[in-house]
Amino acid sequence: ISGGETINFGHRRPSWEPVMKTSENLSDVTSIRSVFEFRTLDPEGPIFYGDTKEGRDWFVLSLRDGIPEMQIGKANILVSVKGGPKLNDGVWHKLELRSEGKYVVLEVNNKVELVVGMESEQTEDVLTGKIRLGLGGMLVDPKRLLHQFKPEMDGCVRGGQWLNLSTFWETDPSWEPRPCFPEIKRGSYFPGTGLAVFNTSDLPGVETVEKGITIEVFGSWQGTLLSLQSPGFEYVLPKFEGYKETKDLSTELQEGSDSDNTALPFEPTKLTLNILQHSLMLNGNTVVEDESLDILSKWREGMLLAFGGVPGDTKDSESSHHLQGCLEKILVQGEDIDLDRAFFKHTSVSSHSCPAKATNELI
Numbered sequence: 001i002s003g004g005e006t007i008n009f010g011h012r013r014p015s016w017e018p019v020m021k022t023s024e025n026l027s028d029v030t031s032i033r034s035v036f037e038f039r040t041l042d043p044e045g046p047i048f049y050g051d052t053k054e055g056r057d058w059f060v061l062s063l064r065d066g067i068p069e070m071q072i073g074k075a076n077i078l079v080s081v082k083g084g085p086k087l088n089d090g091v092w093h094k095l096e097l098r099s100e101g102k103y104v105v106l107e108v109n110n111k112v113e114l115v116v117g118m119e120s121e122q123t124e125d126v127l128t129g130k131i132r133l134g135l136g137g138m139l140v141d142p143k144r145l146l147h148q149f150k151p152e153m154d155g156c157v158r159g160g161q162w163l164n165l166s167t168f169w170e171t172d173p174s175w176e177p178r179p180c181f182p183e184i185k186r187g188s189y190f191p192g193t194g195l196a197v198f199n200t201s202d203l204p205g206v207e208t209v210e211k212g213i214t215i216e217v218f219g220s221w222q223g224t225l226l227s228l229q230s231p232g233f234e235y236v237l238p239k240f241e242g243y244k245e246t247k248d249l250s251t252e253l254q255e256g257s258d259s260d261n262t263a264l265p266f267e268p269t270k271l272t273l274n275i276l277q278h279s280l281m282l283n284g285n286t287v288v289e290d291e292s293l294d295i296l297s298k299w300r301e302g303m304l305l306a307f308g309g310v311p312g313d314t315k316d317s318e319s320s321h322h323l324q325g326c327l328e329k330i331l332v333q334g335e336d337i338d339l340d341r342a343f344f345k346h347t348s349v350s351s352h353s354c355p356a357k358a359t360n361e362l363i
Contacts, residue, residue: 001169001177006158009045009136011347012175014340016142016151018049018134020169022162026052026131029163032099034133036160039092041186042352045153048097049134058140059104061097062149063087068106070116071146077118080146084113090184090353092158133162137172152340154352156180176347185326185356187219188307188339192324194346195308196339200299204333213275213299215332217307220268221325227310228275230303233295235280235288236310237273239321275299307339308349326354 001007001020009019038047043066051058057074066088071080085108087093096107106114132139136153158180171177188196206213217225227236274281277296280288304311307330308323330337339351 001171003160003162003165003167003169004158006156006180007135007160008156008178008180010152010154010350010353011178012172013347014151014345015172015174016138017172017174018046018137018139019175020136020171021132021134021139022165022167022169023130023132024163024165024167026129029131029165031164033096034098034160034162035094035096036162037092037158038087038095038155039090039180039184040088040153040155040352041090041184042152042154043088044149045155046137046149046151047095047135047153047155047157049138051132051139053129055132055140058138058144060138060145061095061106063153064147064149068108068114069147069149070104070106070114072104072116072118073140073144074118078144078146079116079118081114081116084108088352090186131163133165135160135169150340152351154340154350174347181353181355183356184353185328186352187326187328187354188330188352189326189350189354190221190223190308190323191348192223192322194348195306195311195322196342196345196349197304197306197311198337198342199302200305201302202341202343203305203337204335205300206296207333209277209296212277212296213333215273215275215305216330217271217327218269218329219325219327221323221327223323223325224309224321225271225307225323225327226273227306228303229306229311230298230301233293233298233303237271237282308346311344328354 003022007020012019034048042063044064046060046062048061049059059070059072062069064082066086067082068084068087069080069082084106094109098105102119103115103117105112135157137151142148224239225237228234272283275295278289278291278293279286280295307327309321339345339349345351
């Protein structure tokens with residue numbers, strides 16, 4: 001793949017391996033400067049990596065809380081510096097990284113935002129061998145990071161000029177190249193072909209038996225929003241067609257519909273599922289009640305909570321039931337749930353961005 005193409009970092013299995021990587025003899029490098037445009041709504045993850053001496057000296061640019069962070073490992077020194085504007089606003093930003101002697105400089109939209117300097121008695125001024133570059137990952141053990149971050153990045157890069165190189169880049173075999181949405185908005189996008197699965201023991205727990213667990217989902221969708229599974233118990237939220245003729249959402253959810261409404265716009269919806277000790281309530285209506293069940297104990301011990309469909313080879317897991325649409329917010333016990341924390345997420349799912357009509361464009 002050419003380094004100047006539009007590259008989507010998302011849609012792959014969790015991995016520290018870069019989405020793309022290349023290497024070149026340092027003797028062929030005349031400019032330690034890279035310029036590219038970057039867009040994301042993801043608050044955390046790797047963007048650009050480089051190293052020399054087979055990884056003994058390395059550099060990585062990432063986001064933390066949406067703010068650029070540079071980490072450098074050189075000889076016996078580790079440096080981590082964070083600063084500049086938040087970049088996870090869904091707008092294309094021009095980034096420039098360059099080396100100026102003992103300093104690494106980051107420009108954002110033609111303004112210097114970070115300057116990192118370091119010196120060691122063990123460092124060498126004259127470099128030989130190869131330089132390696134990576135996008136969306138790292139080529140050294142992440143344990144060497146001074147400040148850990150998650151490996152997933154739901155973002156796009158375009159128009160890259162990497163050093164003075166014009167070589168093609170190798171791609172991660174697990175990566176499925178997908179186009180970047182023309183414009184994006186916050187949310188998690190399910191195209192209708194996959195799901196994200198959590199173990200409930202990893203999610204916020206029960207505070208009081210009386211209140212139980214509350215799951216709230218805001219968005220626009222059709223298909224099966226979520227399911228719960230554990231030995232001896234399964235609940236699948238009835239298939240939702242994404243719009244409603246009546247104002248009673250819970251009634252429609254229970255009745256379902258066999259009509260094909262994929263061409264119609266999905267109406268913004270809020271859904272609330274309350275999990276109590278012996279019952280489930282959907283938007284205030286009891287949908288499951290069984291005194292022999294202790295659902296809250298199952299939650300504590302670990303159930304499968306899937307967004308986007310039903311895990312397993314049942315008829316309910318067929319693609320026709322998979323969720324299609326944008327979940328703008330998922331709350332469990334009032335806490336935002338990041339799909340990157342799921343123990344399984346299909347590569348078709350975008351954790352932090354949905355297609356949208358937006359007017360922001362880099363000028």
